[in-house]
Amino acid sequence: MAVVAVVVLLVVGFAGYYTATNLGGTNPSSSSSSSTSTGITGVSGATVNLITFDQGLVFTDLWNSTTGKPLAPLLQFEKQYNITVNVEFDDEPTVRQKVQADFASGAGRYDLTLADTANLVQVYGSSGQLYPLEQFYTPSSQLYTPSPYFNYTDFIPKALVACSYGGHLYALPYFTFSSSFNYRMDLFKKYNVALPTTIDQMMNTTLPKLKAGMMADGTYGKVYPIAIRGEPKETTALDVNAFIYGFGGTWFKGGYWNVTDVKAHRALPALNTTAVVNAIKTYALMGSMFSSLDTPTYDFSKEITLYQSGKAAILYPQSVNAFAAQAFAPNATIAAQMAYAPTVTGPTGKYFDEIWSLSFGISKYTHNPKAAFLALSFLTSYERQLNFATAFFPNPSLLSVLHSPQLTQKWGATTMNLMIEMLAQSDPHFIAYIPEANSINVKMGEVTSAVMSGQMTPQQAAQALQDYAYQLLKSDGYYG
Template identity: 35%
Template sequence: MSIHFKQRALVAACVASFAASPALAQTEINVVGFGAGFAWADLFGATGAEKTQKLLDFEKEHDIVVNMEFADEDVARQKVLLDLVNGTGDYDLVMLGSDGAVQTFSAAGYLEALGPYLETAPDLFDPAKVYPPFLEANTVAGELYALPYYSFGAGAVYRKDLFDKYGISEFPKTTEEMATALQTLKDGFAADGITDVYPLTMRGAPGEEPSLDLNGFVYAYAGYPAWFEGGPTTPEEIKASKAQPIFTGDFKEGFSTFVNWSREYGPPGIAGHTWVDMMNLYAQGKAAILFPSAINAFAGIPSSEVPEVKEFSAFAPSPAGPSGKVVQSFWTFSVGVSAFSKNKQEAYEVLAFLTSEDVMRDFAEVIGWPYTTYPSIMHSPTLTDKWPTEMLDQIEASFYDADPHYFPYIPELTEFMDHIGTAASSAISGAQTIDEALDELQSWATERMDRAGYYK
């Protein structure tokens, strides 16, 4: 047998062996979140379980399989918590929020800092193209821990026809003017015998639900994040000055206004209302103003069956409190890389894709809200063909006017948000007076901070 024949036979055998062997396994990246049919409908379809060609093309190009697990919001949050606390790493990417999860989980070492990864997939995600406050909201102690998907700033949506009917010429620019307008609407509804429309819809359910907006009131009235003496917002600042909680101090005026407005001008049952109730009440034409998380009105307007809601809804910037600072409401629906992921680089590539300009443009097309994380989308026909330019400019200004850190970024933030919201709900319902609710909150906060070692 010639040497050439032997070589050809060896090559043929190798080729046959390679062809018979299984293909190299693709890296699987597991994601957990909520909002099937809403979040990433352009990638996972209306049911959350139908991969679109766009996603399949990404998987093929990057040799990655993306496994998305959707659940109800509370269930998804519990799955994230359990996976991170136990360090199992079942989920490579976890859905978070800039109102507690990012701060708490990053401090615990459960999230991967994203700084080292940002330059590894510039074709997918370029932070320079995103509104800076949305990245700032996900930054703790100088480190970026999550990327924003949908996000919003403060503002109000109101019924201009009702304002005109009762002689309110423009939306209030201050909280003092706002109180006057609310009373005018209440009196007008009463005089006309209207019993099923209310001046205001906000959220007051127990737990963390009201805290995002309530703390915005506190900020506007006090002029700073008034949780601790002197207004420190980081653990280092609190420890350095041994700043004690002040929930019965400068925190009180904003808290009281939120509670009193809910009681006086909100609908029955507001002490149990979530953002969904806000959305539905406005969409049903049962509220003249939705405030300060205006995005919840835009979620309801498209499905409203009330012609006046569709025709006369207008956006207005958030009013300023006595301090001159505007009432805040700022949040990002964020996604981070688990510190326990075994495939962090691939996980980041998927994250970069999920929050990319291209994917966010599709989200804006599907959902149609006048909100996006990218200026290029805000000023493109994707949104300018749907909404007035003046409105888009005002909403964009609310992003830049925001102080994402209008509450302290501490590891205990999730617990604090839960207790603050529950205190507000209790006071709104009348189960406690404002003073009783704040005294209890003050006592809990002092003990919690002491137990955490802030005052050693």
């Protein structure tokens, strides 16, 4: 029966892939029911330690969300290979600190570490702190680990690109999301507002019309047209970067996005261009004109709270936050009104889009890299991602899961096709892949928050960002 089920799943997955997307060719990954006689040597008796955030959201089928105790699928895996997999959950900033401290000391406390695609892949990939993963799936390599859970071609190609640095794959993604226009159907209907397709429509029609309607019926202040975040951090910058991308901007003159090209062409930062000014201006206006006054200090949890408590008509631009809002909404009536549409396009026709993966890499200080890869492949395998995507967000990193009938049944064909479409047109290099990316993003978040709260003009913000980036890159030897 299990074999039949897997075959059916694969067929449906293929069909979905060929009919719905232009994402690259794939083969669905093996499930945990695959053969155990894989001939993996040198892993027995090993202990693999993982650190991540999002307790209660990720790996809930492996560890009890409350007690942290291992659950049946993990116990079975551990028994099968005689290895132990431990997890340490913490909040995101603490995880980042612990990973950095572990790398700094070289202690190898964590074998599998958070290596998200917004910055850690760049930082730790460039410094050799993570194992390039090719050697684990290249048969001629000494570290070749033929895991039955790993199928390279089933990963969303763009997610793998996002997890790569300098031509090497440094992490495997667990969930991957891009942008979408997340909105409340009832409020759009109530105020007779059409879905925007361009940023001009959104800024000149959608948001003003929603605000005018809310002011007319006296609800403005209790409900807002939009919920976004504005805390002075890299988190806000992730969304601002989607705006820069949509306005046709780039981080560097010439559009270069990696260290080699930037250095070779001595490409200067292009963060004070009209596109960047417009991006910061537009993003800040959304926060200052159409959202809560507290937005300049809002993090993702606050924007989600505003939307899921029924106090915002739009949550923009990350799809994953909207799904989180819907999944954990305290009011089922409000949750039922949440819908998803394509994100808007900018003047150049580009979508206001971003792509981000929660991904994990193998520490170079691990005591057993092969066991770490086996565990990593298990953690990011078909069943794990399917369980997560079915329970929480339809944002898996595997094509077979993305096209699975379970997700279509749970989230609906329209939503799934939208996710597929948005991923298909997203660009992993909407931010530059340089180790300094996070520093520049922190500054971008800070200046955007400053514009939103009236401390700076968009022009001043872009210039401050440009000056900061130039100074940083110059001191790091980019320009000789």
